[in-house]
Amino acid sequence: MLRFMPVGDSMTIGSAGEHTWRYRLWRHLCVTHGGPFTFVGPREALYDKAADAATSYAYADPDFPRAHLAGWGEGWLHMAPLIGEAVRAHRADVLLVSLGLIDLGFYTNAEQTAENVRAFVACAREAAPRIRMALLPVIPNIRAAADASFAEQVDRFNVLLAKAVADLDEPRAPILLVSPPESYDIHADTYDGTHPNARGEHRIAGAFAGAMWEAWGIGHSYAAGTG
Template sequence: MLRFMPVGDSMTIGSAGEHTWRYRLWQHLRATHDGPFKIVGPREALYDKATNTPTSYEYADTHPRFPRAHLAGWGEGWLHMAPVIADAVRAHRANVLLVSLGLIDLGFYTNAEQTAENTHRFVTAAREADPRIRMVMLPVIPNVRAETDAPFAAQVARFNELLAKTTADLDEPRSPLLLASPPPAYDIHRDTYDGTHPNASGEHKIAAAFAGAMHEAWGLGGAYDVS
């Protein structure tokens, strides 16, 4: 059985009242993946903006079978996930990591090169927990700050280049690393509610990026219909 663990920041944990891209991908895999699977992770809650805490369970769809599990946090990045990923992989026996990180790091904590170093630490730690783990990495996707802050946009572009290089350099047959393509036609004015966090269409496009990468490279699931 495949055990998928979503790892990410505020775009992955989501906030009260949202479906999240995790939900969209779960629906897709239920419809297209040939075989049993689970969504796993040490956390389940959404972020509650009213209290500024990750304590909400008010998902837009309360389907009783929806596995809410994840390893995502509002304001967390590679810097925060690298030290905890090994324990999470061991405890929840994850064998496919779906990772969307980097925006927070570049915005508040580290430059592109330092962020890439933390990516390397993350991969090393995950493999220490499971030498055969698979990982899908999503580049930093369009966001409102990059539209108006040229130095930040340059850092995003540089990190995405380094992420591609890191993924290629660290890829190995027993523990493949896969770089997902940025969601095609992702528009912060149509696919987010604030320039950064995905609305329903953005959730579908992020889920499609992960699903498409796994389908094309590993034959998992099927093509994702975003219409």
């Protein structure tokens, strides 16, 4: 069985009442992947905005493998120390990672964030030397649209992320740089300029699905109707 672990921040954990892109990708893989698979990770909850904590299980459709390693307000800085144990404990085969916005917004500059990417990769590989990873760059968001200096940091980090992927990719443990969703629109694809609405969930799921299909032959190209 192929074991996927979604790793991310608020865009990946989602909040109460949402489907999440994790659900959309699962639905897609149910239709297109030819073998058994599941999602794994140490967490299952959604973020509850009223409680300001990840305590909700009120998924719009809870009938899917909800496991993940994602947290509201967490980034590469937070996940690098956790990923090794999570991979070992849950025997992940593929990491689907969407991180960076929180790091750049609150904790680290582009160069420091890129170093945490490299630490994350090293810890994941120490736990599972043949693990595969698909890494999504920081996608458009309202802060980058309004703050030129922040936008420069995002652009710089995405360049450094691409370099890290090129440097660290190897045949026994491949790393993909996922292409951001084409023409991602913060007004049409999010509900607040950052967090995906249903359309945005499909587009993020589609980005991961397309990358895995093209590089590894997993699943197929994404059709929104499957999610």
